[in-house]
Amino acid sequence: MSLLELDNVDTYYGQIHILQGLSIRIEPGELVCLLGGNASGKSTTLKTILGIVRPRTGMVRIEGEDVTKRPTSYRIGRGLAIVPENRRLFAPMTVLENLEMGAYLRGGGAKEDFERVYELFPLLHERRAQLAGTLSGGEQQMVAMGRALMSRPKLLLMDEPSMGLAPILVEKNFEIIEQVHQSGVAILVVEQNANVSLSIADRGYVLSTGRLVLEGKAADLRENEDLRKAYLGR
Amino acid sequence: MTDSTPHSSSIPASGPAVGQDEWVARHAARRLMPVGPLRTVEERLRIVPWWAWLVLFIAAMSLLPVVESSGYVRRVGFDTVLYMLLALGLNVVVGWGGLLDLGYVAFYGVGAYAYALLDSDKFGVHLPTLVAVPVVVVIGAVVGFLLGLPSRRLTGDYLAIVTLFFLQLFQTVMTNGDSAFGHNLTGGPNGILRIDPLHLFGHDLTVQHQGVFAVSYFYVALGFFAVVFVALRFVNSSRTGRAWRSLREDPLAAEAMGMPVNWLKLMSFSFGAAVAALTGTLFAALNASVFPLTFYFVLLITVYTMVILGGSGSQPGVVAGALIISPLLEMLRDPGKSRIIFFAVLIGGVGLAARRSRTLGVAAAATIAFGFAVHELARAIDASWVSGEKAGGFAGAVDHWVVHPAQLASWIPPVSYIGLIAATLLVTTLHGRLRLVALVPTLYLSAFVWENVMLAKPEPARYIVLGLILIALMILRPNGLLGERRVEIV
Secondary structure, X not given: OXXXXXXXXXXXXXXXXXXEEEEEEXXXXXXXXXXXXXXXXHHHHHHHHHOXXXXXXXXXXXXXXXXXXXXXXXXXXXXXXXXXXXXXXXXXXXXHHHHHHHOHHHOOOOHHHHHHHHHXXXXXXXXXXXXXXXXXXXXXXXHHHHHHHOOOOOEEEXXXXXXXXXXXXXXXXXXXXXXXXHOOOEEEEEEOOHHHXXXXXXXXXXXXXXXXXXXEEXXXXXXXXXXXXXXXXX | OOOOXXXXXXXXXXXXXXXXXXXXXXXXXXXXXXXXXXXHHHHHHHHOOHHHHHHHHHHXXXXXXXXXXXXXXXXXXXXXXXXXXXXXXXXXXXHHOOOOOOOHHHHHHHHHHHHHHHEEOOOOOEOOHHHHHHHHHHHHHHHHHHHHHHHOOOOHHHHHHHHHHHHHHHHHHHHHHXXXXXXXXXXXXXXXXOEOOOEEOOXXXXXXXXXXXXXXXXXXXXXXHHHHHHHHHHHHOOHHHHHHHHHHHOHHHHHHOOOOHHHHHHHHHHHHHHHHHHHHHHHHHHHOOEOHHHOOHHHHHHHHXXXXXXXXXXXXHHHHHHHHHHHHHHHOOOHHHHHHHHHHHHHHHHHHHOOOHHHHHHHHHHHHHHHHHHHHHHHHHOHHHHOOOOOOHHHHHHHOOOOOOOOOOXXXXXXXXXXXXXXXXXXXXOOHHHHHXXXXXXXXXXXXXXXXXXXXXXXXXXXXXXXXXXXXXXXXXXXXXXXXXXXXXX
16 A cells, blocks of 8 residues: 555646646655656645645545545644755744644654654754754754654655755755665655755656656666756756 | 753764754854853843742732822722733734734723623623633633634734724624614613622722722732733643744744644634733723723724834733833823933934944034024024923923923924924935934924924823834834844745
């Protein structure tokens, strides 16, 4: 049974047809990347998965259960978590409070959850009393990831984790993503940076103007001439 | 907030970990703290726990009737405690929930009217105080919840308009409630009279004791304040309180973390409304009468001013706001005191706005000299122009400087008032030396307008002075006196 399944989903913003018959599936423990240029529907896919927008037709399933009509909080409770685009931390709250908010549905997080996050990001323990808005971009990315992991997700959704980071930090960031993945969490990475994401992913999907144009093993996609032309620029 | 020191064992002692910024690693000791002696003071004060501050504060407040026997001052003290309660309630909605609720004082009215209907001769219902007050609080919370239902999906301006409409609706219903379906429910514009006093420990609390305002209500209000303050503090430090703040910062991110955003908004409305309703019972019981127009814009603006000036989001902040504004508004009723406050604000404002002390000195000296020159010139031309002078004291000193005719020609007030606005706008557009040159006559003109126009009309004047204070403070401390430091992610 797939961990997450989008089945023939059509999502609209008013009259505008964004996602057109999109079907993707993620198995437990997989690392999948969703690629696409600007306005290809990547973020809308994430919003549809989380229930921030509802599809007009089609179904969203978590572990076989139809959650299409369920609110976001229910889906988070079923094991989804997100690292939003631009991180979107709660700026005037401390790092610790931000982490607690990640575990809101679980009552604020148990000691083991904090320990797990601090082990991945020792720096967050050091800075737990600092206001999140005063951290650097790289540190904020860590808080955002830590906050998402606090809910013990089965599937971690990551929206453009490389955005606004220096190339060296992008690489380190993906090292952490791999590390989290190895601890058994399935991950869906939504990215424009096809090279880095395909290097760590098991499988990949490629979107273009709301339609799925390519899918397959990451290794195959890396060799694919069409993808190279469209997204790798050579 | 729980501290998590036990985790330190799991931290490797070796240097920067994966993903750490190098620049940040070199500035590990970065802190959000002032430096120098201020820092020492702040660190010392941090050791004092919050409840010790509260006990100290309550103790200091309860001394008021002991040191002050004037009924008027005691009454102002009681009103101040009511304002403190109202500000605490509004802080839940505006400061924590981030919801711009312009109908807030309607809940105060709901509380007062509910108490009036449950404890007066109006319908002959006389519930015991210990039953009536909790019932009124629940009614307030329910009404807040009901108002929240249609508005929970609105944000910002739209929410403000809907809640403002609710305030208007409350007014209309209360004013026309004397002929609702053929029954007189609310007494209409005449309100409800002969409301029961609070009845506690087997006694009716009397408002007057031997002709002086009795202190029992003051202490009851102070008790309510302590309970509400502590209760709200616990709510704020709970999961719900943190969820409110994250909701205020970023509703979408809060929703993506799985928080029930709409439910949290309703909770925030309910809590604020319940506190306002509780305050309403005190108001109704003390005055023994309620009228619709009490719960209207002037009160709304006053409470908002307290919250903004004190620091929206900070409990001690909004209490400080109420503690400053409420007595200030009373003092501004007295021309002698309001004159001193006006000039203090004027001098303080210019002093704080001046970036260099030399500029300030030049401006002050030039304004004083300019004033005396104009005054002497006016006297030389026509002695009646300075005939309104008072003798002695601060007022006399000011009148030797400001032109003050006994009889004001009818065209002078509007012309000088509009001239002052134009001059102020001109000053803000100029720079450097020109600004200094324009500032001197503008300051003199404002003193002239104050002495000749404003003081003759103390009621609007006191709100204008309040506005001036608010403007000056917002420039200096945009977060209010004790507000949370705003941190923006750019």
